[in-house]
Structure formats: structure tokens, C-alpha cells
Amino acid sequence: MTAQPDPRPRTPLTRDRVLRAAVRMADGRGIAAVTMRNLAADLDVEAMSLYHHVPGKADLLDGMAEAVVAEINARVGDSAGATTPDTWRDAVRTRILAAREVMLGHPWAPGVISSRTTMNPAVMRYFDALTGQLLGGGLPADLVHHGLHALGSRALGFTLELFQTADGAPGPDAEEEMAQVAALFPNVAALMPTAVHDADTTLGW
Amino acid sequence: MTAQPDPRPRTPLTRDRVLRAAVRMADGRGIAAVTMRNLAADLDVEAMSLYHHVPGKADLLDGMAEAVVAEINARVGDSAGATTPDTWRDAVRTRILAAREVMLGHPWAPGVISSRTTMNPAVMRYFDALTGQLLGGGLPADLVHHGLHALGSRALGFTLELFQTADGAPGPDAEEEMAQVAALFPNVAALMPTAVHDADTTLGW
DNA sequence: ACCTGAACACCGTTCAAGT
DNA sequence: ACCTGAACACCGTTCAAGT
Numbered sequence: 001m002t003a004q005p006d007p008r009p010r011t012p013l014t015r016d017r018v019l020r021a022a023v024r025m026a027d028g029r030g031i032a033a034v035t036m037r038n039l040a041a042d043l044d045v046e047a048m049s050l051y052h053h054v055p056g057k058a059d060l061l062d063g064m065a066e067a068v069v070a071e072i073n074a075r076v077g078d079s080a081g082a083t084t085p086d087t088w089r090d091a092v093r094t095r096i097l098a099a100r101e102v103m104l105g106h107p108w109a110p111g112v113i114s115s116r117t118t119m120n121p122a123v124m125r126y127f128d129a130l131t132g133q134l135l136g137g138g139l140p141a142d143l144v145h146h147g148l149h150a151l152g153s154r155a156l157g158f159t160l161e162l163f164q165t166a167d168g169a170p171g172p173d174a175e176e177e178m179a180q181v182a183a184l185f186p187n188v189a190a191l192m193p194t195a196v197h198d199a200d201t202t203l204g205w
Numbered sequence: 206m207t208a209q210p211d212p213r214p215r216t217p218l219t220r221d222r223v224l225r226a227a228v229r230m231a232d233g234r235g236i237a238a239v240t241m242r243n244l245a246a247d248l249d250v251e252a253m254s255l256y257h258h259v260p261g262k263a264d265l266l267d268g269m270a271e272a273v274v275a276e277i278n279a280r281v282g283d284s285a286g287a288t289t290p291d292t293w294r295d296a297v298r299t300r301i302l303a304a305r306e307v308m309l310g311h312p313w314a315p316g317v318i319s320s321r322t323t324m325n326p327a328v329m330r331y332f333d334a335l336t337g338q339l340l341g342g343g344l345p346a347d348l349v350h351h352g353l354h355a356l357g358s359r360a361l362g363f364t365l366e367l368f369q370t371a372d373g374a375p376g377p378d379a380e381e382e383m384a385q386v387a388a389l390f391p392n393v394a395a396l397m398p399t400a401v402h403d404a405d406t407t408l409g410w
Numbered sequence: 411a412c413c414t415g416a417a418c419a420c421c422g423t424t425c426a427a428g429t
Numbered sequence: 430a431c432c433t434g435a436a437c438a439c440c441g442t443t444c445a446a447g448t
Contacts, residue, residue, distance in 0.1 A: 037421080128390035
């Protein structure tokens with residue numbers, strides 16, 4: 001018997017399907033695995049087919065960043081309405097925690113988002129809503145502006161960690177390492193007792 | 206006449222020479238031009254020779270980041286001594302302005318520094334000195350710790366800009382674009398008058 | 411010890427051709 | 430319109446060989 005061609009035509013490729021597959025692949029196998037070729041294979045398609053739905057790799061990354069922030073926007077949803085001087089603190093806090101939670105599900109997103117140099121609509125929408133909530137709270141415009149700068153990436157729920165040891169998890173001789181670091185960098189070492197208690201509040205990178 | 210071989214042996218390759226060439230190349234031709242092959246050609250050497258002085262591309266980037274921060278440390282130099290409650294503000298300000306100035310000479314550095322995930326000694330030294338100056342000023346440890354977090358990359362003299370239009374320079378129809386943005390994102394637009402006056406205080410990216 | 415040439419296993423992307 | 434195969438012009442890196 002000869003093989004029958006599959007009667008059901010496979011679901012057609014779409015920019016949206018491509019982006020969704022890219023996000024899923026980054027979640028599961030890391031951002032480095034997201035190559036045009038891998039992504040195509042994952043979609044059972046030739047690499048070059050992707051170019052009919054996405055202009056190129058750069059646009060793919062832009063789209064992935066946008067998809068994640070859109071996920072945040074969707075989660076905050078209609079609860080992101082107007083604020084008053086009484087309610088803005090909770091509203092902003094809720095928003096940023098939502099962002100943080102979404103980022104935790106896409107650990108590659110902070111890196112990708114901050115590597116994109118051009119603004120994207122979802123991020124714009126996010127910051128616009130956040131700004132609206134701050135202004136609604138009665139904060140003067142210049143304070144809001146400087147506040148957003150001061151918040152930096154924390155406004156999107158993540159922190160760019162400058163401090164990070166070479167080996168992620170503390171090894172068996174962590175104490176000895178600590179002692180060496182303390183000797184070389186006494187001032188930073190003096191901060192350690194303070195730093196430990198909220199070590200779990202930062203989102204890695 | 207037959208060509209005589211150059212009697213002077215060329216200056217031997219060195220990790221330091223490799224890093225210096227990489228920094229110079231990134232300054233002049235952008236970080237994207239810094240490939241192992243380009244770098245080797247620049248040094249009149251075969252690409253594979255680099256691997257005798259640098260373990261790989263990742264280490265090269267680490268080294269470049271370290272070189273730039275070391276340049277900052279060297280510039281601040283001995284003026285980075287002890288502070289008192291009276292002097293710490295000026296000292297910290299001077300330090301950060303020095304960092305900023307060095308970064309302006311290496312526009313690729315912020316991107317590279319924040320893309321490196323492991324700590325490097327020069328950055329550590331920088332933060333240790335900064336921490337020392339803050340503690341010397343009499344600030345309590347927990348405030349210093351949170352302050353460093355709040356400062357984020359600004360402590361190193363640069364800001365990760367989230368806002369940036371697709372086309373760097375404002376084009377001829379910038380006003381029309383502005384109007385469209387304002388309509389879509391009214392809250393951010395409300396910040397514009399505040400934002401303009403210090404537009405030149407941010408270090409691009 | 412240091413440098414080289416060739417090769418390997420990848421990239422993103424273009425092009426001409428298929429359906 | 431959408432997808433394909435082959436090819437182009439690159440990457441970083443390994444290896445065996447030269448000096």
C-alpha cells in the first residue's frame with residue numbers, strides 16, 4: 001500500500017504561531033536555542049518559510065519581547081484603571097508584581113527586552129498605564145518622570161543584577177570564597193548582613 | 206632582488222594586546238565588528254592564534270568589560286579615598302561622572318557590561334570603593350545597600366534606556382509622529398514637557 | 411611555546427524554483 | 430501566496446601540523 005498524503009492540511013504558518021513557538025522554545029530550551037533553523041524544525045517547516053511571516057531574526061526577538069509584555073498587560077487587564085491618591089500605591093504594586101510573575105515564567109525575557117533598542121507598543125502601553133496610575137495618584141509630572149527613571153527596569157518587574165558569582169549555586173567551599181571576597185572588598189562585605197535577608201526578592205539575570 | 210624577511214620580529218601577541226585591540230575596534234567599528242576573525246586580521250595574525258591568549262569569545266567580552274571599568278578605576282585613582290559626612294556627596298558625584306565620561310568614549314560598553322552575567326574584579330573594585338565612600342559618609346549599611354540597588358546601572362554612569370524611537374534622530378515629520386504617540390499614550394505624553402529639559406543627561410543605548 | 415591552515419558544525423539570509 | 434532546496438557569506442572553535 002502506498003502512503004496516503006495526510007488529508008488534513010496542516011495549520012498554516014502565521015506570525016502569531018511563529019512568535020508563540022519561539023516563546024515556548026525559549027522557555028524550555030533557553031534563548032540560545034531559538035535559531036531560525038531550530039524554530040522552523042519545531043514548526044515542521046523549512047527555515048526559509050519563517051521569512052514569509054517574520055522579516056528576520058531581529059524582528060522575531062522584538063516580537064518575543066512584545067509578546068511577553070503583552071502577557072503582562074493582559075494579566076493586569078481592566079484592573080489597571082484610574083487611581084486616586086488613596087489607591088495608587090496598591091495599584092502600582094499589583095502591576096509590578098504581575099510583571100514580575102510573568103517574567104519569572106520567561107527567564108530569558110529581561111535579557112531580550114533590555115537588548116532591544118527600539119521601543120515596542122506593548123512596553124509603551126505598559127509604561128503609559130503605569131504613568132497614568134502615578135499621575136492619578138496625584139504625583140506631580142516631574143516626580144513621575146524621575147521616578148520612572150529611578151525605577152528603571154524594576155518598573156517592568158525585573159532587576160539587572162550586577163552582582164552574581166560565577167557559579168550560580170553556592171558550592172561546598174562557599175564560606176572560604178566569601179572570606180576571600182571579604183578580604184578583597186571590605187566595604188561590599190560590610191553590606192552582606194543587610195543583603196542576605198532579601199536575597200530572594202531579585203529576579204535573576 | 207629577493208625580499209628580505211623583516212629583521213624585526215613583530216611584537217608578540219599578549220592577552221593585553223588582544224583586549225586593547227578589541228576595545229579599539231569596538232570603539233571605531235562597533236561591537237558587532239568584533240569577531241575573532243576580524244580581530245585577528247587587525248592584529249595581523251591568524252584567527253586561531255587568539256586562542257593562545259584568550260580562552261574564547263565570552264572571555265574576550267568579559268575582558269573588554271573589565272578593561273573599561275578598570276579605566277574608570279584608574280581615572281578616579283587616589284582621589285577615591287576616605288570620605289566624611291561632609292565630603293561623600295562630592296566624592297560620589299565625581300566618581301559617577303568619571304564613569305559616565307569613560308562610558309561615553311566606549312558607547313558599546315554599557316551593552317557589553319550588562320550582558321555579562323558573571324561578576325568581574327574591576328566592577329567589584331568599583332562598587333567596593335563606591336560603597337566605602339557611602340559608608341564613610343555615615344550612611345547606614347541597609348540604606349547603602351538599597352541605594353546601590355536603586356541606582357542600578359546609573360552607579361556605573363549609564364542608564365539602560367527603555368524609551369527610544371526607531372529612528373535615532375528626529376525626522377522631518379517628528380511633530381506628526383509626536384502627535385500620534387500622544388494620542389495613543391496620553392499619560393506618557395503628559396510627561397513630555399518635563400522630559401525634554403534633561404534629555405541630554407542620559408547616556409544612549 | 412606560539413602560530414598556522416584546513417576543517418567542523420553551526421549561523422542568518424538570498425535566490426530561483428516549485429506548488 | 431506560501432513553501433522549498435541549494436547556496437552564500439559569514440560565525441566560533443577543534444585539530445593536527447608546522448616553526
